[in-house]
Amino acid sequence: MVGTVIRVAVVGRGAIGAVVIGELERGRVPGARLVATVDLGDSLADAIEAADLVVECAGQRALAEIGPAVVDAGRDLLVVSIGAFTDDALLARLRRGPGRVHLTSGAIGGLDLLRAAARTGPLEKVLIVTTKKPATLGVAETDGPLEIMRGPAREIAAAFPRSTNVAAAVALAVGSFDAVEAVVVADPAATLTSHVIIASGPSGDYRFEIRNRPSADNPASSQVVPYAVLSAIEELARCAST
Ligand SMILES: NC(=O)C1=CN([C@@H]2O[C@H](COP(=O)(O)OP(=O)(O)OC[C@H]3O[C@@H](n4cnc5c(N)ncnc54)[C@H](OP(=O)(O)O)[C@@H]3O)[C@@H](O)[C@H]2O)C=CC1
Numbered sequence: 001m002v003g004t005v006i007r008v009a010v011v012g013r014g015a016i017g018a019v020v021i022g023e024l025e026r027g028r029v030p031g032a033r034l035v036a037t038v039d040l041g042d043s044l045a046d047a048i049e050a051a052d053l054v055v056e057c058a059g060q061r062a063l064a065e066i067g068p069a070v071v072d073a074g075r076d077l078l079v080v081s082i083g084a085f086t087d088d089a090l091l092a093r094l095r096r097g098p099g100r101v102h103l104t105s106g107a108i109g110g111l112d113l114l115r116a117a118a119r120t121g122p123l124e125k126v127l128i129v130t131t132k133k134p135a136t137l138g139v140a141e142t143d144g145p146l147e148i149m150r151g152p153a154r155e156i157a158a159a160f161p162r163s164t165n166v167a168a169a170v171a172l173a174v175g176s177f178d179a180v181e182a183v184v185v186a187d188p189a190a191t192l193t194s195h196v197i198i199a200s201g202p203s204g205d206y207r208f209e210i211r212n213r214p215s216a217d218n219p220a221s222s223q224v225v226p227y228a229v230l231s232a233i234e235e236l237a238r239c240a241s242t
């Protein structure tokens, strides 16, 4: 299979999708070729037919709508809107395949270490605190940092579908949506979006602090996210060709 090029379809042409599409069009991902892009109203069936890999950049509701058709057709699916998997049935449905489901690391990192730590035994504590500007979270202006919501990652990722997919990514890495506590903070001074992840367990104590520049096109999404998607596509292309 050396020299295989994977054919990529991108669903969603918003802040994340547009950058992914542009970089693929410019040939910046070795081993991958853009064959289709899909926005609301376009034919998903044609894109699935043309592609080996479908990249979802369209939101949690869109993932639930398009995911089954993608994997049923035997196409691989790279998921950005991971918070949709607060619905256990959706994740189980997609994992039935035959297409495979892959997740982007998105706006955060450290998921590999958290996954390893969770294998050493139950983690005593896993916390993710996300801080964004109030308008970005869709809440009223605040005078200073204000905690908007705290709860299990399952509730938070569903309550803020455009802003806390990272809580779901942490939950999937450690294997529990209910053991991960997530907090959303609105802060008018948050010119950078921050995600602080704290965990402890038998293998040690962990603390990651991520401070991302928001996308100019959609401040709810961090600028780095499409580049995480592109890295994942490159890795999948490398795997397909060896
Ligand atoms: N894993 C992570 O770390 C992160 C995940 N995300 C997730 O990524 C999603 C996309 O982010 P972003 O690009 O910034 O959002 P945008 O709102 O900028 O773009 C989403 C695009 O998808 C389109 N769309 C909606 N439904 C469908 C559908 N059924 N089929 C095809 N296209 C559709 C929208 O069209 P229209 O505008 O017409 O509705 C819009 O153009 C977010 O909603 C969020 O859930 C975001 C950041 C980080």
Ligand SMILES: O=C([O-])CC(=O)C(=O)O
Residues within 6 Å of the ligand: 106, 107, 161, 162, 163, 164, 165, 166, 167, 193, 212, 220, 221, 222, 223, 225
């Ligand atoms: O881009 C980010 O910083 C995180 C985000 O919106 C999400 O997890 O949905």
